[in-house]
Amino acid sequence: MATVACLVGQSGGLFALAAERGEAQDLFVSDLPADAQPSAAPPLTPLMGDRESRLWADLVLPADRQALIQAINHSFTYLATPKAAADYQAYPVPGITRDRVWRSLQRLRQLVATSPSNQAFQIALRRQFVVYESVGADGRGTVAYTGYFEPQYRASAVPTAEYRYPLYRRPPTLDTWPQPHPTRLELEGVDGLAGGQGALAGLELVWLANRLEAFLVQVQGSAKLQLTDGQVMSVGYAGRTEYPYTSIGRALVDDGKIDPNDLSLPNLLAYFEAHPEDLNHYLPQNERFIFFREGSDGPPSGSLSVPVTAGYSIATDKSLMPPGAIAAIQLSLPQQTPQGDWVSQPTTRLVLDQDTGGAIQGPGRVDLYVGSGSQAGELAGRINTSGRLYYLLLRP
Template sequence: MKLIYCLPLVLLALSACSTAPVDQTGTSSEPPADAGDIALQPLRVPALTALPETPARALAGKYQAVNWGALPGWQADSLDHVWKGFINNCKGLMRPVSGSLAMPARANPRAWQPVCQAAASAGLDADSRDTAAIRQFLQEQLQPWRLLTGDGQIAQNTVTGYYEPLLQASRSRSGQYQWPLFAAPQDLLTIDLGSLYPELAGKRIRGKQVGKRVVPYDTREQIVANADRQPPVIVYAQDPVEGFFLQIQGSGRAVLPDGSAVRLAYADHNGRPYASVGQWLAKQGEMPLAQTSMQNIKAWAQRNPHRVQEMMNVNTAMVFFREERIVDPELGPKGAYGIPLIGERAVAIDPTYVPLGTPVFLSTTYPGSGQPLRRLVFAQDTGAAIKGAARTDFYWGTGDQAGAQAGRMKQKGEMWLLWPRNAGVPSAR
C-alpha cells in the first residue's frame, strides 16, 4: 500500500510531503501472502471460546449511539461490493489478536463473533447485489455510534484520497523499459527497537552489516549505481516518474507487454528519509512549486532524460516490492489490516479513534465539489499523516481515473462507527 499519506493533491504528494517512509502504510501485521489469498478462503467463524480475551486498548474518542435514520444518505447507498467487503472484513476480524501494543488497535474479535457467524449463515453470496437483504442484515445486526472527539464534540476532519497506480512494465530490460523496481535485498536488516526499549514499541530501523558493524542501508543513488550488487529486479517500468510515484504510494499494478498484470506490493524500504523532488525542481528553477504535479514532472523528465536519475536521487528513500497475483480485479492491495482493499469501500483511519476492522459510515463530498459522498466503508488501513478523530483517507481504486479523484480530494467529513448491536460501546484490542 501507500508509503506516504500525503495525497490530498498530487502536487502535495510530489512537492510538499516530508513524512519519512517509516512504519509503512499498508504494512500488514499478518505473514506475507498474496493479497487475494484471504478472499479465496471461506469465512470460518471459530467458537467464542476459541477467541481468547486480551486486554482492552484505550480509545481516544467518545461515541454516541444513534438510530440508522440519523445517518445522512444511508438509504441512498447502493451498497455495491459491501457484502464482499463485509465477508472479507469478517475473515480479518476472526483472527485472534496478539495483544501486541506495537500493532495498531483492532476491533475486538469477541464482540464481532456473533455478527460474523450470522453473516456466514445469511445465505448471501459474497458477490451479492441484494441491496434490500444486505441493508436489512446490517440494520438488524449493527448499531451506529457517532464519532466524537475526546472532549465530546462532533468529530469533523479532513478527508483525502489515495489509489493504486497502474504502470506499463516488462520483465526484461529493453527499449523503453529501463527503470528497475526492486525486490527486497537479502542483506537488508530490520532492527526492532521496541524489543530492547519498550518505550520505542513499533519503531524500527533499517541497515546492513559491514564487518562487525551495522550501518545505514544504501541510498537510492548508491543502490542504482552499484550494478554488480543491486537487489533482484521484479520489473522494469516504462516511465521513470510513474515508477517513482508508485514507490510513494507503496503499491501498484504493473501491466506487462502481453496484457497480463501483476501487483507490486510493499515489501520493505531502505530506511532513508523521504525528500521531495518537486521542491528540488522548484529550487533548481525548473518550474514553480505550485506547478510540480506528476504530469508536469513527467513532461520535464521527457525534456531532460539525462537528468532524470539526478532528480530521483534527491529522494534517498528506496522502496522494495514483492510480487503478488491478482486473483480478483475488484480487490486492491492489502491495507494495514491485512485485507485486500475494495475501491470506494475502504478507508485509512486513525486506529486510536476507529479500531481497524470496523465498518464505518462516512459522510463527505466528492473531490472539489459539494456533491455528497456518503457510504459504508471499512476501516482497513492506516497512515503516518492520518491522525485525529474522523481524519480519513478514502481509497478510490486502481488506475488513472482513481488517481485523478484521489489527487483532487481534500474535503471535510464525519463518521459513524457501525458496531455489533449487543456489544456495547466500540472497543479495541
C-alpha cells in the first residue's frame, strides 16, 4: 500500500499506499539512482557499540500506547498465517525467523502495556533485545523516507455529466493478457475518457469528477469515496499492468514546469489546476494502470492483508525486510505548529513493518503510513527525507 506518494521525483515521494497494490508508491519518486539500487549484500547488519546505546536512549513509550499495541496485534494476525510461514522460509538474513519475530512482538507488547516509565522501558529493551540496521541505499545505512495516506474523494456509483472518470475492476483475463500490456494511453485514451470503448468496457467500478483525483487513487492504491447518495465506498488494489512507474512530478521538473525545490503535492495540484490541459500530456507518461476492488470499511490493509495503523505502520521491500516485525524509524518528521507553519522534528519511533509498494525497492526505501483524509495527505506530501531504519529482535 506504501505513498499519495510520488508525484515528486526526488529520493522520496508523497503518497504510496504500498500494499500489494503495486502502485502504492511515490508519486514524485521515480526509479532510484543507479548507485542506490539493491545489492547482493545482506540487507540488515547487527548494530553494536555506541550507536546501539544512542538508539536505546532515543526510544520512548508512545503517547498513544494503544495504537502501537493495535499495530502489534495486526502483525500477530499475519504471522499466524501460512503465508507468513512461507515468507520466512525464504527470508535472507540468518537468525531472523517467524518464531523469533513472534516472541519479540509478544515481549514488546507486554513492555508497552506495563512499563511504568520511559527509563524502565529503555532498560528492558537494552537488556532483552538486539538491533539490526538496514544497510540503506548506499551500504552505509542511508534510507529515503516518504509518507503515504488513504485519500478521500467524492464519487458517484453511476456516470453523470459531472462524474466522468472511472476506476476499473480487475479484468478477469488480466493474467492471460499478452505482453506487452496495453499502456495507460491505449486503455483510457489521451483524455482519460475512452476506457469504455476497449478492453476496460464494462469494468467500471465507480466514477470521479476530477481526472487527477482518479489518477492519484491509482498511485495511492486505495481510497475512501463519499458517494453522491450518501454512502461511503472503500476501494483497494486488485492488480496492475506490467509497466514501471513513471513520476509525473519528475517529468514536470525535467520540463522546467516546477522548480525542484518547490516540488510538493500541494504545488503539483496547484500546477494542474492552473494548467488542466497538461493532464493529457503528463498522465499518460505513467504507462502503468491500476485496477480496483470494492473494500470494506475501516482502515486500509497493507500487503500482509492486515490493517495499517496511522503513524505506526511502514512499507518496505518485503523481499529484504522481515514482514510484520518490530522496526524503529529515525528521521526528521514534518510537524505543524499552532500558527500553521511546518517544522521538522527529529523523531525516533517504534513501528511495525506491514506493507510494501511498487516503488519501495531495496534496503534504502521506507514509506510511513500517516492516516486518511486531506490532513494526512498534507503531512504525507511533506515527508521526503533521509534517515535510518532498525529492527528489534529478542536476544537469541
